[in-house]
Amino acid sequence: MMARLQRLTTGPRQLSRLVNIGLPYLWLGLFFLLPFVIVLGISLAEPALAQPPYTALWEWVEEGVLAIRLNLQSYLLLAEDELYLTALLSSLWIALICTLLCLLLGYPMAYAIATASERWRVLLLMLIVLPFWTSFLIRVYAWMGILKSNGILNNVLLSLGVIEQPLQILHTPLAVYIGIVYSYLPFMILPLYANLTRLDFGLLEAAADLGCRPWRAFLAVTLPLSLPGIIAGSMLVFIPAVGEFVIPDLLGGPQTLMVGKMLWTEFFSNKDWPLASALAILLLAVLVVPFVLLQRLEENWERRLEDERS
């Protein structure tokens, strides 16, 4: 025992710390953190017809004098042109509705899986994880064929005589909602499932023994205890959905304004790198609060794992 402790505090332990902590830290610092600093910098540059298409933030004017030019034009444009604010608010709204829809469908599913017999649980869970592994782009594409005006859904409804005219669903906000809920549903179910399987069902049994009806017991016991899972799942859906590009681009129409798509257009079509950067900074600022919430939950979760170990 003593020998082991000693070994842990000397050389190899230090080296192990350095490698285990240092290498991933270095990589993420260089390729994840530093880029944000550069985005902030370029959001303060001026667009230019050059390669790359922005002006330098600083230059040496003369010996010993450094001139820094911070151009707030991009941010002013974001504030003045209503289009950008509308896009941001509409992205938040779409993401919120989709998160609620995912919760409404995902919670019962996670509950059913978590309370199924052990043999079923493995299979059901695998079926939730499986689409998560197949191409996201292709799954969004699948909905194009279904929702088109001469697509599968309209063909079926027309032949059944339910409708007389094909429904226009593709390139409308409804298609975007369907696409986002479809793509992000597993992200809602998995944390909820993880949370619900840890729930002490003895509490429900006790409630039932005391004469509590299942619904009351659910509202009074299960729901409050699964709140961490609800919040984690909601954040995992909400945060990426706000910045979603592929779904509004392929399924949405001109009325669906989303900030991710706008950023893409500013960058690729308008070649306005500073404005795209300013949009990215704005989006980041909006997402900080939900992100911190998610981070908190992760820490609690991990503490519980550690408690269980000891």
Next chain:
Amino acid sequence: MSKAAVGAGPGSGSSLDSDLGKDSFHGRRWPLYSLLAFGYAFLYVPVLLLIIYSFNESRLVTVWAGFSTKWYGELLRNQQLLDAAWLSVRIAAVNASIALVLGTLAANALVRHGRFRGRTGFELLLTAPLVMPDVIIGLSLLLLFVALQQTLGWPPGRGFTTITIAHITFSMAYVAVIVRARLARMDRSLEEAAMDLGARPLKVYLSITLPLIAPALLAGWLLAFTLSLDDLVIASFVSGPGSTTLPMLVYASVRMGVSPQINALATIIVAVVSLAVVIAGLTMRRPQGERP
């Protein structure tokens, strides 16, 4: 140990419960099961339709005109598409291997090194790539590469290297999540025994820890591989002329409308991935050295 047994709720309680017994306090099951069925249908019907229509004779993807495999033939003769697929597979393999190493190191750091200084920042940097919108990651990495090129002259151009670096950055976070969960639940008595018998920590790690967490390593590698193979947005930002990945090509084609060749491609991808996941799932089903 007793606490762990109580905490492991899924294993302890429900295996004793029959579905019948649960009814007493879970309420009626059928509404729950019908929602479950609806949910699975919602998840699977679109992909099934995609697969069915890949065998359609007609160019119109949505009108059935008889069984045919001609789109698969056309797919295999599409040189541009094959080149893009080969590039994507190479990027995905290099990405998965490096992300596996970095992600596993990060998991070691979190599970084995306790509350080191800067841990909060470390965890933040590992969680952020999981949820960060792709457009932000893509844009920020491109701007980094442009700035690096201007100041250091590296990377010389954008393509294989820049896409791989970008993919590693977010893939390693996923690997870390998977490996970390496994490491945290691992039974450490074997390691302790080896240590007591005088094995060096590195030797213990390589010959005991790594084999014990091997299923998680496999799952992590596969997930990193598929995430890379699937990425459109980030690759579009950081790629250069002449390096078109498979999703970029698919996206360009899909924007023009629905095409049966893409259906055929989708079917192949779904088949390969399902096979890999089922195999991985079967190997992971009976994990060794895990607490019951």
